[in-house]
Amino acid sequence: MFNKPFRVFLVASIAMLALGGETLALDKKAASSISHYIMGVFYDDLGKVDKAIEEYEKALKVDNEAVTIRLNLAASLIKKNNLAKATEELKIASKLDPEAIEPHAILALLYSAQNNFEMAATEYESALKSASKLNPKNIEIYKTLGALYLKQNKVKEAEATYRLISNLTPNDPEVHFYLGSIYSELKNEPLSEEEFKKALALRPEYPEALNFLGYSYVEKNKNLAQAERMIKKALKLDSDNPAYIDSLGWLYFKRGRLKEAKDNIQRAASLMDDPVIYDHLGDIFSKMKDASNAKVNWEKSLKLDPRQESVKKKIEALEK
Numbered sequence: 197m198f199n200k201p202f203r204v205f206l207v208a209s210i211a212m213l214a215l216g217g218e219t220l221a222l223d224k225k226a227a228s229s230i231s232h233y234i235m236g237v238f239y240d241d242l243g244k245v246d247k248a249i250e251e252y253e254k255a256l257k258v259d260n261e262a263v264t265i266r267l268n269l270a271a272s273l274i275k276k277n278n279l280a281k282a283t284e285e286l287k288i289a290s291k292l293d294p295e296a297i298e299p300h301a302i303l304a305l306l307y308s309a310q311n312n313f314e315m316a317a318t319e320y321e322s323a324l325k326s327a328s329k330l331n332p333k334n335i336e337i338y339k340t341l342g343a344l345y346l347k348q349n350k351v352k353e354a355e356a357t358y359r360l361i362s363n364l365t366p367n368d369p370e371v372h373f374y375l376g377s378i379y380s381e382l383k384n385e386p387l388s389e390e391e392f393k394k395a396l397a398l399r400p401e402y403p404e405a406l407n408f409l410g411y412s413y414v415e416k417n418k419n420l421a422q423a424e425r426m427i428k429k430a431l432k433l434d435s436d437n438p439a440y441i442d443s444l445g446w447l448y449f450k451r452g453r454l455k456e457a458k459d460n461i462q463r464a465a466s467l468m469d470d471p472v473i474y475d476h477l478g479d480i481f482s483k484m485k486d487a488s489n490a491k492v493n494w495e496k497s498l499k500l501d502p503r504q505e506s507v508k509k510k511i512e513a514l515e516k
Contacts, residue, residue, distance in 0.1 A: 229258040233265050240272060248272045263293045270302065279306060290322070297326045317348055335365055342374060351381050369399035376405070380412060388412070403440070406430040411443040414450055423447055438467035446476055454484055471501035478510065487514055 236251035252269035256262065266289040273282035283306055290299035300323035307316035324341040331337060338361045345354035355378045361371045376391035392409040396402055410426035413419040427443045434440060445460030458480050465473050474497035481490035491514055498507050 229255045229262065229265070231255075232258065233262070233268070236265075236268060236272075240268070245272050245275050249276070261292055263289045263296060263299070266292070267298055267302075270299075274302075274306070279310070282306065295326045295329060297323050297330070300326065317344060320344060321348075333364065335361055335368075338364075339370075346374070346378070351378055354378055355382070367398055369395040369402055369405070372398065373402065373405045373408070376408065380408075385412070385416075401429075401433060403430040403433040403437070406433075407437075407440045407443055411446070414443065414447045417450055420447065420451065436467065438464040438470070438473065441467070442470075442473050442476060445480075449476070449480055449483070454480060458484070469496075469500060471497040471504065471507075473497075474500065475504070475507055478507070482510070482514070490514060 232251045232255035236248045236255065239245070239248035239251060249269060249272045252265055252272065255265045256269065259265070266285045270282040270285040270289070273279075273285065283303065286299045286303045286306070290296065290303070293299070300319045304316045304319035304323060307313070307319060321341065321344055324337055324344065327337045328334070328341065338357055342354050342357035342361065345351075345357060355375070358371055358375050358378065361368065362375065365371065372391045372395035376388045376395060379385075379388035379391060389409065389412070392405050392412075395405040396409070399405070406426040407430040410423040410430065413423035413426075424444075424447055427440060427447060430440045431437070431444065441460050442464040445457045445464060448454075448460065449457035458477070461473060461476050461480060464470075465477060474493045478490045478492075478494035478497060481487075481493060491511060494507050494511050494514075498504055498511070
């Protein structure tokens with residue numbers, strides 16, 4: 197797990213002991229542990245993984261609190277596909293040094309390989325938190341942590357993280373875009389709009405921000421002329437994006453231009469299976485007095501996301 201300079205440092209330390217260097221006066225127990233560790237590294241480099249594991253385990257019998265040894269043992273166990281034992285060693289290592297990055301990062305990879313994405317996200321979060329403590333001005337670490345919080349639907353944690361990034365780098369349009377998205381999720385529309393406007397002031401050709409703010413205007417049925425300009429600009433930048441095509445179709449629906457609305461949203465549906473797009477199509481067909489196609493599209497929407505109570509009510513109302 198550690199690079200060769202670190203290994204060279206360890207070998208040099210042992211050499212100093214052999215020469216009687218007084219600066220590294222270790223007792224026999226510590227010397228024995230390091231000796232087995234060095235042999236483990238040696239066997240690892242030769243590809244003799246079983247021998248390496250044997251030496252690391254001997255080292256841990258002498259010093260069972262050595263995080264470095266446990267990390268190398270875990271790496272060797274992974275090579276032998278002994279994931280259960282590797283996981284156990286990494287968990288012990290993370291408890292011995294809660295602020296270490298490596299145990300959590302490797303655990304995240306192990307859990308991901310086993311499709312345990314919830315545990316992987318938890319370990320990844322711990323690794324990022326430790327990394328941010330070691331390097332508190334590294335913006336990319338905070339961005340990754342904020343994105344992880346959003347994926348986990350931890351909206352408040354995401355807000356706090358992106359606010360921190362905004363303080364560190366106030367002229368980053370991406371940060372303002374994510375804050376706009378977060379405030380939209382929190383139903384704080386004035387702050388959401390303010391953040392999207394900041395993002396667009398810093399980057400006028402920002403299709404995601406143009407579409408998000410334009411679509412939010414459409415949903416509130418306000419500033420529709422401005423919303424149309426923004427959505428069309430987003431489409432000029434990314435002409436085949438189904439989300440932007442759906443936004444334009446929904447704007448036409450709000451303006452009563454049903455044929456154009458249907459054409460655009462059907463195109464969006466051909467590019468992406470999305471519950472919102474099918475819900476919109478259902479609403480358009482319902483407005484066009486085509487109950488059969490309205491029901492078909494609402495059912496498609498519900499199949500993709502069964503939690504939509506509003507869509508369930510539309511189908512129930514149609515059946516009555």
